[in-house]
Amino acid sequence: MTMTATAVHAAAGATGLSKVYGEGETRVVALDQVTVEFRRGEFTAIMGPSGSGKSTLMHCMAGLDTATSGSTRIGGTELVGLPDKALTKLRRDQIGFVFQAFNLLPTLNALENITLPMDIAGRKVDQAWLDRVVDTVGLSGRLTHRPSQLSGGQQQRVACARALASRPEIVFADEPTGNLDSRSGGEILSFLRNSVRELGQTVVMVTHDPVAASYADRVIFLADGRLVDELTMPTADSVLDRMRRFDAKGRTS
Amino acid sequence: MYRTALRNVLAHKARLLMTTLAVLLGTAFVAGTLVFTDTLGSAMKSQNAKSYTDIAVTVSDPESARSIYGSGGTDSSAPVLTEDVRRKIAALPGAADARGVVSGFAGIADQHGRLIGDGFSTTGTNYVPGPDGSDARYPLVEGRGPTGSGEVALDSRTAQKGGFKVGDTVRVAVNGPVMQLKLTGIVHTNDPRVSAGGSLAAFDTATAQSLYLSPGRFSEVDIRSRPGTDDAALLTQVKGALPAGNDFSAQTGRQLAQDQDKMIAEATKGMSQALLVFAGISLFVGIFIIANTFTMLVAQRTRELALLRAVGASRKQITRSVLAEAVLIGAIASVAGLLAGTGIAAGLQWLLISAMDTGLPDGPLVIAPATVLTAVGTGVLVTVLAAWLPARRASRISPVAAMSSGDQPATQKSLLLRNAIGAVLALAGLGALAAGSASKATGLVAAGAGVVLLGVFVLTPLLSRPLIALFTPLLRRLYGMPGKLARENALRNPRRTAATASALTIGVTLITGLTVIGASVNQAVDKASATDLTADYTVAMANFSVLSSDVGTQIAKAPGVSASSVQRSVSVRVGDDTKWLTGVNADTIGSLVKLKMQEGSADALKHGQLLVSQGGDPGTQDLKLGDTLAVTYPDGTAGRLTVGGVLASDSGLTGTLAPDALIAPHSKPAAGAVGAAGAMAGLDKVLVKGEHGPSAQLKQALTDATGGNPLITVKSQQDLRDESRQMITSMLNIMYGLLGMSVVVAVLGVVNTMAMSVFERRREIGMLRAIGLDRRGVRRTVRLESLLISLLGGVLGIGLGVLIAWAANGLLRSSLPGLELVVPPLQLAGFLLAAAVIGLLAALWPARRAARLDILDSIKAA
Ligand SMILES: Nc1ncnc2c1ncn2[C@@H]1O[C@H](COP(=O)(O)OP(=O)(O)OP(=O)(O)O)[C@@H](O)[C@H]1O
Numbered sequence A: 001m002t003m004t005a006t007a008v009h010a011a012a013g014a015t016g017l018s019k020v021y022g023e024g025e026t027r028v029v030a031l032d033q034v035t036v037e038f039r040r041g042e043f044t045a046i047m048g049p050s051g052s053g054k055s056t057l058m059h060c061m062a063g064l065d066t067a068t069s070g071s072t073r074i075g076g077t078e079l080v081g082l083p084d085k086a087l088t089k090l091r092r093d094q095i096g097f098v099f100q101a102f103n104l105l106p107t108l109n110a111l112e113n114i115t116l117p118m119d120i121a122g123r124k125v126d127q128a129w130l131d132r133v134v135d136t137v138g139l140s141g142r143l144t145h146r147p148s149q150l151s152g153g154q155q156q157r158v159a160c161a162r163a164l165a166s167r168p169e170i171v172f173a174d175e176p177t178g179n180l181d182s183r184s185g186g187e188i189l190s191f192l193r194n195s196v197r198e199l200g201q202t203v204v205m206v207t208h209d210p211v212a213a214s215y216a217d218r219v220i221f222l223a224d225g226r227l228v229d230e231l232t233m234p235t236a237d238s239v240l241d242r243m244r245r246f247d248a249k250g251r252t253s
Numbered sequence B: 001m002y003r004t005a006l007r008n009v010l011a012h013k014a015r016l017l018m019t020t021l022a023v024l025l026g027t028a029f030v031a032g033t034l035v036f037t038d039t040l041g042s043a044m045k046s047q048n049a050k051s052y053t054d055i056a057v058t059v060s061d062p063e064s065a066r067s068i069y070g071s072g073g074t075d076s077s078a079p080v081l082t083e084d085v086r087r088k089i090a091a092l093p094g095a096a097d098a099r100g101v102v103s104g105f106a107g108i109a110d111q112h113g114r115l116i117g118d119g120f121s122t123t124g125t126n127y128v129p130g131p132d133g134s135d136a137r138y139p140l141v142e143g144r145g146p147t148g149s150g151e152v153a154l155d156s157r158t159a160q161k162g163g164f165k166v167g168d169t170v171r172v173a174v175n176g177p178v179m180q181l182k183l184t185g186i187v188h189t190n191d192p193r194v195s196a197g198g199s200l201a202a203f204d205t206a207t208a209q210s211l212y213l214s215p216g217r218f219s220e221v222d223i224r225s226r227p228g229t230d231d232a233a234l235l236t237q238v239k240g241a242l243p244a245g246n247d248f249s250a251q252t253g254r255q256l257a258q259d260q261d262k263m264i265a266e267a268t269k270g271m272s273q274a275l276l277v278f279a280g281i282s283l284f285v286g287i288f289i290i291a292n293t294f295t296m297l298v299a300q301r302t303r304e305l306a307l308l309r310a311v312g313a314s315r316k317q318i319t320r321s322v323l324a325e326a327v328l329i330g331a332i333a334s335v336a337g338l339l340a341g342t343g344i345a346a347g348l349q350w351l352l353i354s355a356m357d358t359g360l361p362d363g364p365l366v367i368a369p370a371t372v373l374t375a376v377g378t379g380v381l382v383t384v385l386a387a388w389l390p391a392r393r394a395s396r397i398s399p400v401a402a403m404s405s406g407d408q409p410a411t412q413k414s415l416l417l418r419n420a421i422g423a424v425l426a427l428a429g430l431g432a433l434a435a436g437s438a439s440k441a442t443g444l445v446a447a448g449a450g451v452v453l454l455g456v457f458v459l460t461p462l463l464s465r466p467l468i469a470l471f472t473p474l475l476r477r478l479y480g481m482p483g484k485l486a487r488e489n490a491l492r493n494p495r496r497t498a499a500t501a502s503a504l505t506i507g508v509t510l511i512t513g514l515t516v517i518g519a520s521v522n523q524a525v526d527k528a529s530a531t532d533l534t535a536d537y538t539v540a541m542a543n544f545s546v547l548s549s550d551v552g553t554q555i556a557k558a559p560g561v562s563a564s565s566v567q568r569s570v571s572v573r574v575g576d577d578t579k580w581l582t583g584v585n586a587d588t589i590g591s592l593v594k595l596k597m598q599e600g601s602a603d604a605l606k607h608g609q610l611l612v613s614q615g616g617d618p619g620t621q622d623l624k625l626g627d628t629l630a631v632t633y634p635d636g637t638a639g640r641l642t643v644g645g646v647l648a649s650d651s652g653l654t655g656t657l658a659p660d661a662l663i664a665p666h667s668k669p670a671a672g673a674v675g676a677a678g679a680m681a682g683l684d685k686v687l688v689k690g691e692h693g694p695s696a697q698l699k700q701a702l703t704d705a706t707g708g709n710p711l712i713t714v715k716s717q718q719d720l721r722d723e724s725r726q727m728i729t730s731m732l733n734i735m736y737g738l739l740g741m742s743v744v745v746a747v748l749g750v751v752n753t754m755a756m757s758v759f760e761r762r763r764e765i766g767m768l769r770a771i772g773l774d775r776r777g778v779r780r781t782v783r784l785e786s787l788l789i790s791l792l793g794g795v796l797g798i799g800l801g802v803l804i805a806w807a808a809n810g811l812l813r814s815s816l817p818g819l820e821l822v823v824p825p826l827q828l829a830g831f832l833l834a835a836a837v838i839g840l841l842a843a844l845w846p847a848r849r850a851a852r853l854d855i856l857d858s859i860k861a862a
């Protein structure tokens, strides 16, 4: 694909990113001097134990949360210091987001949910692209259904389609398969991987599941708010292996 | 379970705020009304008691009042209260003294010739100097009492309003030309009529008698008792001393005070009942809000309640726990409402007495136990009633629901049954309205209106979709996505939207109904006066008493008058019955009023014959063309009158019309009777046509012809129309004000619903923000939803209001022929606009809250 060939520079990145919650007794360092890059056209998985800062990293990078120090970029745009309005616009136009659950407006049907970011922007939908995304998601027959008429897996696929429909710079997905059985989860993961391979998108996904992580091109590992390791071309086994090593280290340290 | 209820109320303080406020406002209205009217009543009673303290027994001559205010005495041979009678009473063993009182009305002109005070309570009386030369009833503030026919004393308020000082010349009028009198003194009075905006002029007794009655005659004798005399015993003595043959009323002062107290109590009760109707409307509106709140709270707590059920709570316990919450909220809100209502009453009292100087008596606030019970009782009852259905629904939550996901289901229970019930109600109500309107059955119309309203409330969820769809194209065009989201949100829970809108519908319905009726009546009055009355000016007394006979002749001679006619009521005896004739100028009346004939000709008047209306007095037989009437005139002479024409029911003038020239000379009471020195019967009014139509010049000429009497009004047709319009307008304004409270409660409901919806949908809002809806978009979504709900309420209210006004017009048509439905488009558009503004304002706070929600917190919220 042409997109993969030209994707040499980063779609998003963070430099020296720290996030501290609370003060004194309740002070928690959720992110500690994280520097990371997500390359264009790459599918990255973020892994790490619970509380290691995975969600926080995503939120800060997606402009949903503000960093305590350090900087984050989306495309060529520096996020730190950006006013709320500009951040909102950035999220709308350049970022796609998939949450673990409850991604859809119950009052809108699947198609309306997919085109929501464009409708909010008042932008015309790129019909050819939309058709491709919908096709890839495999929801063509269910577009007029409301979320309550869709299964959990289908709902997540709609959410993924929405994240991709506006052709964002990058898609963040926080445990998108966390609530799904392995078959539905597999569908979502294949879809995300296809969107990278076939549509040239950039996807970053948090997951606890080594199998899920194996769909990615690269896995980064977080522990205690620090970037501790990285694995390219992962398989479920290699990921599991790394995780065991951390666990052992975590227990001994 | 009750501890759970208490904890819930505390936990949901903020969310219950609007509900509490709604109950609070309703009960405050109830309590305010009761406290205010009780206070006013007690102040009036204590003032009343003061004015009768030194009167042991009072005797009054009802005939005298009739001869002053009405149209001539009917039985002229009866004895009256003379100086002789007074002396005889004063000499009774139990009487200390007896005061002869003459009273009537007296208009006083200010420096510009305008009447001081309002026409109805301009009092004139006699000054009775005691041994020291002053009258104890009217203590002198300055100067001395009046002693001759050219002198007068005024009360201090009136003197101050007119800028008069002792020695000034004051223009005073009774029912004829103005008198120029010298002001000899300024007196103090606590006569309630005077302090309530009237004026008091005191003449010396002889002058007062000749002005109001006839020399030597009193309208009332007030007796003070000797110490140690029992009032009842004195009353018996007095009764024995009264000449027989007249229906004098003799009462003890205490009795009189009691009678007055009863009248005051009735008046304040009437006022309080009228106000309570509006308070009731506000409370009724409150029901929708309370029900909405509890429905939402129960829905939000589904899992919690299911958990309680799962661990063994019975259905009854769940119901009771929700109802206990309602009782708690009702009680808190009602007690606060009671306090607020008392505050409102105190404020109102201060406003009316101190700030606006309306002359109402002052007194301590009265908070009766009944007030406390009523206010708190209704507050709690209304809250519990409103929470009843949601509580029952809560008890039906199955324990399994504890395990289900917390997401709001978008699909609702079917509305099929509800719609069927609503349709039946609405149709039945419509039928009753139409039938009642056609058959002029007030009760049926009222019941129909109630049932239609109820039916529409039940149907509102169904109606909400098409009605809201009406506005959405515009919203989408103007606001894009927020417009669409607002629409979807407004429709996602039709019951809640309907209940919120219905609360507003009630107020809008009533306001629209009143407005449409008012506009219709205005138009009918305009039309009637434009077609029936051709006179340019109508001359009458400001206090609806009669004009002196001379006014008729003076006006006929005034420059610029082309035609004029008096309207003089004369009572004649026909056998044992009394019949009222209206004397009119036979030659001119046809050019001043449109006389529409059913039979015969209006010219019959010119031949000394009567024109009669039919079907006027129920119980008496209609006169027919050619009938002859044997009458006895007030002066005792007999006459025969023939019916020369029958007036149509829509004639400009109805009644029994007679040529004035024929009956006026006989309208003086019989000679010989005391007090019959006599004037002819007075005039109700004089109609005037100018040579060149109405003009300022003609008006001035007419005013001059009446000697500038401030009590005499000269009104053009336009003035009369304006007056009726103004009356309707001010009546409407009062009602708008009172209904305003129910609208305020409805607005609280909109705020409440929107705030709760924002809370329920915070995850959605967070998600929308995350995918790129900016704060402004969030605010807009909330505001537009609120706008849609309010417009729904407004549109339904306007429709229902017009419908009910149409039915009410049918009822009014019998007393106002030519009444047609007038729908004032600008005003109704104004109401719709107001509903829109209300919707936007109500959403201000919820929208701000929604926009400020933290994205991540909202998304994480369970
Ligand atoms: N709003 C907050 N206030 C205080 N501390 C927070 C807040 N959000 C997160 N934290 C803390 O920051 C740390 C990182 O949290 P984060 O949600 O990023 O973890 P995570 O890696 O996503 O965990 P999980 O796998 O459980 O989702 C945790 O210790 C958490 O307690």
Ligand SMILES: [Mg+2]
Pocket: A054, A055, A056
């Ligand atoms: Mg997380």
